[in-house]
Amino acid sequence: MTVTAAQGFLASGVAAGIKDSGDPDLALVVNRGPSRAAAGVFTSNRVQAAPVRWSRRVLADGRISGVVLNSGGANACTGPAGAVDARVMAEHTARAVGVGPDEIAVCSTGLIGIPLPMDRVTAGIDAAAERLSPERGVEAAVAIKTTDSVHKTAVVSGPGGWTVGGMAKGAGMLAPGLATMLVVLTTDAEVTAAGLDSALREAVRTTFDRVDSDGCMSTNDTVLLLASGASGVTPDPDFFAETVHTVCLDLARQLVADAEGASKEIEVEVIGAASEGDAVTVGKSVARNNLLKCALHGEDPNWGRVLSAIGTTPAVFDPDHLDVAINGVWVCRDGAAGESRDKVDLSGRQITVTIDLRSGDESAVIWTNDLTAEYVHENSAYSS
């Protein structure tokens, strides 16, 4: 059920001592081929961690043989020394698994601005390389957790014997242009680097990029897709893209479900938009509205805060022709009170806010969470 579900991949995870807690904190994923095609999507934050800069570079030719990942330190805002550390991680891993130094991507997550303990990291890489196995995908998924309460994996098999599997971490700093999130996807389908790239970009655009838990975009977000070709099957491109999308959507929803301190999972569905861009803009504005997120936490169907958030966007709509439903009850019609708020049941964990802009046929869904005292506690008591 993870990165080793597809044939041709090995993985492992170890406790390298990067985390003070002694929990697992270093993982490897290695592609044994025959293909080494790969694609990546990275944070759009202009402040980018050293491993992101490194991985962008090695992915440029559409080919990597593996990934080294660590939790317990983001290696972000660490200056020239951090760049050296990311390169050393890649080169040490390459030697340990017997591939070229430019064939290993690097992903780091954890505290910003603090150097990694490189002696422990390199020893951990050696230990992880010795444990590599097609059975240890879960071990890798566990080792990349930070404040995640559970590890996150997903697998979908396509017709004819190929598979897409993946693992993800992320529980805070979840925002547009990718969450604080590391994701490694693997497949044994035969797909070119260009095919992987287009499937991954489209999948990310409509899944991870539409998760907006707390509006905070990280310096380290990375989504990688590696193809071994080991199944010998070349899938239909559309079907392959759809499968990658399904795995990404599954993982994205797991991220929202596990967001730091959240008590509600909120789906903001925007319909009747003049363009998909408008739908996304409105959805994100609503998803980021702290007052609404507090209200939904308190199980208050406060549609006025939805309208206030819509009104801050440049999307096409008429303020007097907006409709809003909360959990299916149209509490706002024509920009004013509609059905009774008392009909809305917000006692469950799942909440859907539907906004009809009544200006076209386009739509989008944004996933977010409520804002809770636990979120404040977790993010003020702990330095990340």
Next chain:
Amino acid sequence: MTVTAAQGFLASGVAAGIKDSGDPDLALVVNRGPSRAAAGVFTSNRVQAAPVRWSRRVLADGRISGVVLNSGGANACTGPAGAVDARVMAEHTARAVGVGPDEIAVCSTGLIGIPLPMDRVTAGIDAAAERLSPERGVEAAVAIKTTDSVHKTAVVSGPGGWTVGGMAKGAGMLAPGLATMLVVLTTDAEVTAAGLDSALREAVRTTFDRVDSDGCMSTNDTVLLLASGASGVTPDPDFFAETVHTVCLDLARQLVADAEGASKEIEVEVIGAASEGDAVTVGKSVARNNLLKCALHGEDPNWGRVLSAIGTTPAVFDPDHLDVAINGVWVCRDGAAGESRDKVDLSGRQITVTIDLRSGDESAVIWTNDLTAEYVHENSAYSS
């Protein structure tokens, strides 16, 4: 110390029964001239309350004789009936104080989406009109409070016997393009409507528009400036504008100091920017970052979250040449760790985050608050 500090103005406040609590909830401010020049700045939210639409219209000719204000109900998202209610408030007030129906602005604040109890409102207007006095400015300031813990007023006198005074309300939903905020300023200086408008716009742009407590922009924000000319003094335009700015800055800082559930007042100072616009964009991105606001609440000088927020903006900067000081300690130099975090004292209520973009000579200051469990509680337990 309020809207009646300037000569020529009367004010009053009463408990009209709009609020269930029985607290004061209706205020009048009347300009007895000789001049009736006025200017207004309103929310840039496209979902605008009925009183905002009304007041925009009556201000269009640069002349009003008074303002009726109520708390306990925003008259926002109330449809065509809400528009009628706003007009009735203005017309009833005009009759009660003996002026034309198009000479009264209307301001409402409180719950969105619920009709005002108009019988109580009109009876309250009659009662308030009978109490009008140059001594009752504080009464008016008290009557416009919602979740404010204190009423907010400011007065500055210019040379030669003229004065600018004002009152404000607002404690949540404080955001760019104006806070949830009603502000009435008065002056007895002789200034044309055009002069008032330019002074007010410039002052709002650099004070209220740079308060970003929780990123939530309201449907009702209104800032009015009324001039009676009763002092007989025509001030130097630059000096007058500076005085209006001083009063607005004083009131803006009172809003931040009283923000719902806040335990810290945070000044985000951006220097070395290529343009003032860049400085404002970076300042607002940092001021809205929930993770940073949590960290500062927890007295954690988390400069990595500052860099992450800067990185989401299109401002001119080099990620490897960013400096950040927290309470004067340059904890980040060249985009990496600088002086020790341990030197930063965050135990007080006032926090300054200084960001040097090292790309020019422009600067701006944004004022915000920390994010606390009390904010979540206040905004989830109460419907506003």
